Amino acid sequence: MLYRKLIHYSIFIILSQLFNIIIVYGQEYIPGSRIKHTAVFVKPELKIYYIGGNNPDNLKQNPESDIFYLDIINTTKNFFSSWVNLKSQGVKLPHTFSHTANIGGANQDSVYIIGGAHWNENNTNFLYRFDTKTNELSVPVIEGKAPQSRIEMNSVSNEGKIYIFGGRTYTLNESVSIYVNQFDILDTINLNWQVGSLVNSPVALSGYTATLVNGIIYYIGGRSQQYVFSPMTEIFTYDIIGNKWSLKKATTADIETMPGSRTGHSAVSFDGKIFVYGGSYFNGDTSYDMPAKKTFVMLDTVNLVWSIPPLNDTNVPELAYHTATLLADTSAMILTFGNLMSVPIKSDNLIYLFYLDDPNFRWYKITPPPILLPKPSDTSSTPTSTETSSPDKLVIVSVSVGLMKMDKEIYLSPST
Ligand SMILES: *[C@@H]1O[C@H](CO)[C@@H](O)[C@H](O)[C@H]1NC(C)=O
Numbered sequence: 497m498l499y500r501k502l503i504h505y506s507i508f509i510i511l512s513q514l515f516n517i518i519i520v521y522g523q524e525y526i527p528g529s530r531i532k533h534t535a536v537f538v539k540p541e542l543k544i545y546y547i548g549g550n551n552p553d554n555l556k557q558n559p560e561s562d563i564f565y566l567d568i569i570n571t572t573k574n575f576f577s578s579w580v581n582l583k584s585q586g587v588k589l590p591h592t593f594s595h596t597a598n599i600g601g602a603n604q605d606s607v608y609i610i611g612g613a614h615w616n617e618n619n620t621n622f623l624y625r626f627d628t629k630t631n632e633l634s635v636p637v638i639e640g641k642a643p644q645s646r647i648e649m650n651s652v653s654n655e656g657k658i659y660i661f662g663g664r665t666y667t668l669n670e671s672v673s674i675y676v677n678q679f680d681i682l683d684t685i686n687l688n689w690q691v692g693s694l695v696n697s698p699v700a701l702s703g704y705t706a707t708l709v710n711g712i713i714y715y716i717g718g719r720s721q722q723y724v725f726s727p728m729t730e731i732f733t734y735d736i737i738g739n740k741w742s743l744k745k746a747t748t749a750d751i752e753t754m755p756g757s758r759t760g761h762s763a764v765s766f767d768g769k770i771f772v773y774g775g776s777y778f779n780g781d782t783s784y785d786m787p788a789k790k791t792f793v794m795l796d797t798v799n800l801v802w803s804i805p806p807l808n809d810t811n812v813p814e815l816a817y818h819t820a821t822l823l824a825d826t827s828a829m830i831l832t833f834g835n836l837m838s839v840p841i842k843s844d845n846l847i848y849l850f851y852l853d854d855p856n857f858r859w860y861k862i863t864p865p866p867i868l869l870p871k872p873s874d875t876s877s878t879p880t881s882t883e884t885s886s887p888d889k890l891v892i893v894s895v896s897v898g899l900m901k902m903d904k905e906i907y908l909s910p911s912t
Pocket residue numbers: 542570571572823824825826907
């Protein structure tokens with residue numbers, strides 16, 4: 497055992513040297529800004545896959561989508577991460593945006609890329625499967641009637657089934673877009689399409705978030721028509737086992753903390769709460785989109801009360817059309833890309849890291865490359881310093897990213 501570890505150790509030293517050289521000579525990939533992409537966390541590999549979207553600064557015809565992942569390296573003290581480009585490794589996904597993507601397959605290691613719009617209007621295929629083990633992109637054969645494609649749906653994956661509600665048709669002139677009242681279930685194990693119940697469902701909804709907490713999907717925000725936003729006091733839920741929709745009232749202890757309606761926001765669930773971040777609001781009278789009122793809010797799913805996380809630094813970025821990913825088994829929420837909604841609206845390719853169990857709700861802005869994601873020193877006691885966010889430390893630690901890569905292999909596959 498020790499002997500095997502030693503062999504591993506020396507191999508990894510060599511590999512890590514190589515890795516360092518690659519980093520030093522600037523071969524690393526830094527993805528540009530984007531909006532309306534998706535992020536899918538593949539837990540066993542500690543990778544977040546980023547798929548498609550548009551670069552708002554470069555809207556010209558682009559035949560292929562970006563597809564890349566954030567490789568997360570877990571050490572005792574920090575998470576390190578690096579971007580890995582899959583497009584340059586031959587993964588050719590036709591340019592896709594405003595789609596949804598989720599994990600599926602018997603081993604939960606395939607990413608299903610569903611719906612959305614393509615730049616190439618001749619491409620009528622709206623379902624792709626990306627196998628994270630082989631990096632193979634394919635068009636899966638699914639039994640049953642494939643639903644019409646639509647944009648701005650969000651999805652939940654549970655026990656091999658992906659639940660997709662609503663959305664709207666893609667049109668260049670948004671005022672003629674049709675908001676869809678449809679509930680589709682993609683069974684990624686038996687490979688068939690199923691039709692979900694619409695009894696007591698929302699009439700239509702697009703640009704919402706769908707978040708699974710204890711078998712219940714919570715539908716938050718979004719629109720049912722171009723200028724008809726869902727109030728944040730109205731939460732539709734769908735009980736997967738009971739196959740039952742309900743409309744519930746959400747409240748707030750202080751009217752001042754009631755979050756504003758929004759679309760293009762994100763949501764993650766942690767510790768029985770749903771953390772909703774950012775989004776955009778507009779109506780027929782505003783000539784530009786505004787940041788949603790109350791950027792970062794949380795909904796307690798036990799009593800459906802909205803509140804505001806007690807942020808250490810309340811000057812959080814007002815993002816929309818970004819993605820949020822919770823690293824499973826941790827309290828780390830990773831926000832990336834999207835638009836910064838402060839006027840003039842700009843797109844962003846930074847990473848923001850929030851620890852949802854930090855009593856001080858400290859958060860970090862992380863500039864690549866290479867990327868260090870600090871772990872809070874001890875979340876159970878009052879943190880004593882913010883050393884992990886010091887720029888000097890970032891530089892020093894970044895030099896040894898190659899060595900950290902080695903740690904990941906040893907932690908995650910000690911018996912191979
Ligand atoms: C990181 O590694 C530690 C052990 O070193 C483990 O307890 C923890 O669950 C890991 N975190 C993730 C997100 O894999």
